[in-house]
Amino acid sequence: MVPAWLQLLCLFIPQAFPGAQPAEVYVDVPENYGGNFPLYLTKLPLPRKETEGQIVLSGDSGVAAEGPFAVDPESGFLLVTRALDREEQAEYQLQVTLETEDGRVLWGPQHVLVHVKDENDQVPHFSQAIYKVQLSQGTRPGVPFFFLEASDGDAPGTANSDLRFHILNQAPSQPSADMFQLEPQLGALALSPEGTKVAKLSVEDADAPGSPNSHIVYRLLSPEPEEAAEGRVFELDSTSGSVTLGAAPLQAGQNILLQVLVIDLGGAEGGLSSTCEIAVMITDINDHAPEFTTSQIEPLSLPEDTEPGTLVTTLMATDADLEPAFRLMDFAIEAGDVEGTFGLDWEPDSGHVLLRLLKNLSYEAAPSHKLVVVVRSVAEPVGPDPGPGATVTVTVLVERVVPPPQLDQESYEASVPVSTPAGSLLLTIRPSDPMSSPLRFSLVNDSEGWLCIEEVSGEVHIARALQGAQPGDMYTVLVEAQDADEPTLSTSVALVIHFLKAPSAPIPTLAPEPSQHLCTPRQDRGVVVGGPRGDPDLAGGHGPYSFALGPNPTAQRDWRLRALNGSHAYLTLGLHWVEPREHVVPIVVSHHDRVWQIQVPVIVCRCNVEGQCMRKVGRMKGMPTKLSAVGILVGTLIAIGIFLILIFTHLTLARKKDPDQPVDSVPLKAAV
Numbered sequence: 218m219v220p221a222w223l224q225l226l227c228l229f230i231p232q233a234f235p236g237a238q239p240a241e242v243y244v245d246v247p248e249n250y251g252g253n254f255p256l257y258l259t260k261l262p263l264p265r266k267e268t269e270g271q272i273v274l275s276g277d278s279g280v281a282a283e284g285p286f287a288v289d290p291e292s293g294f295l296l297v298t299r300a301l302d303r304e305e306q307a308e309y310q311l312q313v314t315l316e317t318e319d320g321r322v323l324w325g326p327q328h329v330l331v332h333v334k335d336e337n338d339q340v341p342h343f344s345q346a347i348y349k350v351q352l353s354q355g356t357r358p359g360v361p362f363f364f365l366e367a368s369d370g371d372a373p374g375t376a377n378s379d380l381r382f383h384i385l386n387q388a389p390s391q392p393s394a395d396m397f398q399l400e401p402q403l404g405a406l407a408l409s410p411e412g413t414k415v416a417k418l419s420v421e422d423a424d425a426p427g428s429p430n431s432h433i434v435y436r437l438l439s440p441e442p443e444e445a446a447e448g449r450v451f452e453l454d455s456t457s458g459s460v461t462l463g464a465a466p467l468q469a470g471q472n473i474l475l476q477v478l479v480i481d482l483g484g485a486e487g488g489l490s491s492t493c494e495i496a497v498m499i500t501d502i503n504d505h506a507p508e509f510t511t512s513q514i515e516p517l518s519l520p521e522d523t524e525p526g527t528l529v530t531t532l533m534a535t536d537a538d539l540e541p542a543f544r545l546m547d548f549a550i551e552a553g554d555v556e557g558t559f560g561l562d563w564e565p566d567s568g569h570v571l572l573r574l575l576k577n578l579s580y581e582a583a584p585s586h587k588l589v590v591v592v593r594s595v596a597e598p599v600g601p602d603p604g605p606g607a608t609v610t611v612t613v614l615v616e617r618v619v620p621p622p623q624l625d626q627e628s629y630e631a632s633v634p635v636s637t638p639a640g641s642l643l644l645t646i647r648p649s650d651p652m653s654s655p656l657r658f659s660l661v662n663d664s665e666g667w668l669c670i671e672e673v674s675g676e677v678h679i680a681r682a683l684q685g686a687q688p689g690d691m692y693t694v695l696v697e698a699q700d701a702d703e704p705t706l707s708t709s710v711a712l713v714i715h716f717l718k719a720p721s722a723p724i725p726t727l728a729p730e731p732s733q734h735l736c737t738p739r740q741d742r743g744v745v746v747g748g749p750r751g752d753p754d755l756a757g758g759h760g761p762y763s764f765a766l767g768p769n770p771t772a773q774r775d776w777r778l779r780a781l782n783g784s785h786a787y788l789t790l791g792l793h794w795v796e797p798r799e800h801v802v803p804i805v806v807s808h809h810d811r812v813w814q815i816q817v818p819v820i821v822c823r824c825n826v827e828g829q830c831m832r833k834v835g836r837m838k839g840m841p842t843k844l845s846a847v848g849i850l851v852g853t854l855i856a857i858g859i860f861l862i863l864i865f866t867h868l869t870l871a872r873k874k875d876p877d878q879p880v881d882s883v884p885l886k887a888a889v
């Protein structure tokens with residue numbers, strides 16, 4: 218290691234006038250000194266004779282007292298105890314005096330200026346991390362359009378802060394790798410004439426070099442110089458033969474043929490000339506972002522039960538670039554589809570993108586979807602960022618779907634003998650869920666008119682005699698069930714009727730039921746009618762009986778019958794007023810293919826408030842009438858009278874008779 222004091226750079230100015238004020242001492246200290254400390258800086262010009270007193274070091278702003286400087290009392294050297302940073306403090310002003318203990322100055326003050334010598338320890342910084350510059354078309358090459366700014370913390374005016382600018386890299390490297398030039402000292406950025414140089418012509422003329430005979434000039438023959446405001450597409454330097462771009466804009470895909478004339482004698486008359494052609498093909502760059510043909514499409518409605526995979530809509534995008542590779546597009550749903558309910562499908566080289574449904578829709582979960590679809594160029598784009606045309610908003614409205622009414626069977630079948638009388642109940646069509654909203658039933662195509670259906674209950678009856686129906690035939694009728702609250706919701710079901718042979722025995726008439734009474738005018742009462750008693754099928758509970766009023770039109774008019782359950786029906790008055798008397802109501806009961814007719818006697822009477830009959834009407838069973846009572850009485854009296862007459866007549870004749878004549882010989886007829 219070199220001794221520390223050897224490294225110091227010092228400037229020593231000798232004391233010119235002894236006794237006068239000593240001249241200032243100037244010391245340079247290297248910044249960030251990396252050697253040993255203390256570093257001896259300079260020997261101070263202390264007087265030799267003054268051995269008493271002590272050396273006092275002070276500085277501007279009082280730094281020196283506890284600062285990095287000190288004076289070695291033995292050698293009289295000024296020393297520094299640690300490394301100095303120029304950017305923290307570049308200069309230190311110190312004063313050295315020799316004083317007695319009571320503060321009397323024996324020598325000095327000696328001024329010392331310590332200068333920290335800069336080391337290149339500061340990194341240059343640009344004023345911004347990213348500069349954005351817009352360049353208009355037609356910017357001339359070589360004319361600065363932007364100045365870069367950078368600063369350096371090292372000592373100004375020294376090599377350490379003298380900056381130079383360089384272009385490290387240009388991306389993309391199209392259309393030319395050296396599109397720009399940068400003035401290294403000023404940071405001036407300009408288009409480089411090279412990025413616009415199209416061709417350099419080289420011509421040889423064998424005549425003596427330097428003579429007019431070999432002085433050649435170039436002229437552009439074609440395309441003709443245009444007078445258009447935009448100027449020319451190409452410029453030709455007449456002396457160098459460089460072809461550069463002119464001010465007129467280029468169109469990708471253009472093919473331009475340049476014709477150049479070269480002539481010697483400096484272009485003067487009589488010069489020899491030849492021509493050449495330069496074919497220029499203007500290639501495309503990916504400077505157009507793809508755009509949708511529309512930014513917003515009309516809201517689309519999709520029923521809630523739309524099958525996943527269904528096409529929702531087709532979107533179209535275009536790209537103004539010419540090169541097929543620059544027209545390739547990428548699509549994505551950018552917003553509005555967190556659940557992944559929708560998806561996109563496209564052919565790589567087409568501008569059509571298909572928006573499809575991928576999952577089930579749910580009106581409850583989301584009654585509408587607002588999707589933002591974005592299109593991007595597959596190739597790295599050059600030029601401005603994509604504009605608003607890069608997205609399209611698709612609004613999808615979900616339509617609620619209410620399922621149609623459900624019936625308790627998928628189809629209905631019944632078998633009836635062809636002799637079944639009108640009014641017989643065939644079957645009842647019911648909703649599968651009894652709690653669902655009420656239904657309205659109707660027959661769609663009962664072309665024969667054989668059936669009728671009760672709109673509300675769904676009971677299907679035989680409407681008229683099944684004339685023309687052949688045993689073994691089938692008759693299919695569609696039944697429509699509509700939701701009473703929402704008539705657009707409906708379902709239809711087939712009802713198949715199989716016709717059977719009429720039973721060979723005549724319809725048995727069963728024993729009459731004990732009669733019951735009903736009030737007229739009609740009150741809220743009816744009569745329960747049971748199935749045929751003693752029927753073994755009924756006892757075994759096999760299948761339901763169906764009840765219907767007999768085919769008698771009066772009975773059909775006066776009475777109503779409805780099923781209670783599988784074995785009983787309920788009979789009520791069909792009219793408000795029915796004549797008060799005893800009625801016998803014919804009722805047809807059927808069970809599978811068996812049919813009975815029963816006669817139900819009902820007494821219709823006027824009633825009191827308790828609903829009891831007020832007057833006995835007609836001959837009631839077991840109750841003698843007045844007439845019959847009188848008849849019986851008179852008959853009895855006549856019989857008694859005749860009997861008495863017979864007795865008295867007999868006694869009178871017996872007294873008058875011959876005692877010899879026997880009693881037996883008297884003729885009987887005489888007794889009458």
Ligand SMILES: *[C@@H]1O[C@H](CO)[C@@H](O)[C@H](O)[C@H]1NC(C)=O
Binds near residue numbers: 522577
């Ligand atoms: C979508 O709906 C259909 C018919 O309603 C159903 O069968 C299927 O399970 C549903 N799929 C999902 C994932 O919920």
Ligand SMILES: *[C@@H]1O[C@H](CO)[C@@H](O)[C@H](O)[C@H]1NC(C)=O
Binds near residue numbers: 663664694
């Ligand atoms: C009623 O329509 C159904 C279904 O179209 C058909 O099968 C049936 O034969 C039709 N019935 C009559 C009586 O036309």
Ligand SMILES: *[C@@H]1O[C@H](CO)[C@@H](O)[C@H](O)[C@H]1NC(C)=O
Binds near residue numbers: 782
């Ligand atoms: C049918 O209803 C009648 C009258 O209400 C009742 O007496 C009978 O027990 C019921 N039968 C069945 C099987 O419910």
